[in-house]
Amino acid sequence: MEEELINTIKTPIFSHITSEDLDHIYEPSEDSFLLIDALEKDLDLIRKSKPLLCLEVGSGSGVVITALGTVLGSQCHYISTDINLHACRVTKETGRLNGVDIKAVCTDLVTDVMGDVKGAVDVLLFNPPYVVTPSEEVGRGDLEYTWAGGECGREVMDRLFPSVDSLLSPHGIFYLLVLKENNPADIEQIMAKLGFTCTCVIARRTGQESLSVLRFSRQK
Numbered sequence: 001m002e003e004e005l006i007n008t009i010k011t012p013i014f015s016h017i018t019s020e021d022l023d024h025i026y027e028p029s030e031d032s033f034l035l036i037d038a039l040e041k042d043l044d045l046i047r048k049s050k051p052l053l054c055l056e057v058g059s060g061s062g063v064v065i066t067a068l069g070t071v072l073g074s075q076c077h078y079i080s081t082d083i084n085l086h087a088c089r090v091t092k093e094t095g096r097l098n099g100v101d102i103k104a105v106c107t108d109l110v111t112d113v114m115g116d117v118k119g120a121v122d123v124l125l126f127n128p129p130y131v132v133t134p135s136e137e138v139g140r141g142d143l144e145y146t147w148a149g150g151e152c153g154r155e156v157m158d159r160l161f162p163s164v165d166s167l168l169s170p171h172g173i174f175y176l177l178v179l180k181e182n183n184p185a186d187i188e189q190i191m192a193k194l195g196f197t198c199t200c201v202i203a204r205r206t207g208q209e210s211l212s213v214l215r216f217s218r219q220k
């Protein structure tokens, strides 16, 4: 008998996150939940690729990679990175409490994991610091790291784009959360030059922010 597949993604338990943690890490927010909703919408597509390795860059509290892990199960491996050590510890714990084993690595973008995951990432996730700020605010401290995106809110995410081709497996998919001010059409053009097609999976206005989740897959 075939195993019954769950088609919804529950929000993981994150009640262990304390107000002291939130002085240092990103609180799960509308953007985190929009990315989870995009993954839920794409779950059939993700499952069809039979993912064996999922990598989240900038995992913060770990709710996004954990949410995906709860539905994909233990045949897939989960690696996360964050520039903030505190976030890596919380990500590991969020995974543990929800039954997802995550290798959480403290590094800039994918620097210290590239050697291990090159060409093998089936699902790549990034909810970057996307807020438009002066460049000087990028990377100033733990909390600034979570939101300060510099010019057009693009200074951090733009540094990841050239690595996507090397990271992804032949059928790998990249999910990126963006703000309207990040100029998604320009991101689409940059990624097209790198060999990827772009689809907007989901879009939502939350308060002042117009957010969307873009999916990139290799051009056929």
Ligand SMILES: C[S@@+](CC[C@H](N)C(=O)[O-])C[C@H]1O[C@@H](n2cnc3c(N)ncnc32)[C@H](O)[C@@H]1O
Pocket: 026, 027, 028, 029, 031, 032, 035, 057, 058, 059, 060, 061, 062, 063, 064, 081, 082, 083, 084, 087, 107, 108, 109, 110, 127, 128, 129, 130, 142, 145, 146, 147, 156
């Ligand atoms: C908007 S928060 C998203 C957190 C979490 N993924 C979520 O959706 O709730 C951005 C995260 O990226 C991390 N980050 C910022 N710059 C980074 C860098 N250069 N390398 C790795 N992580 C980075 C921040 O510390 C923060 O945890």
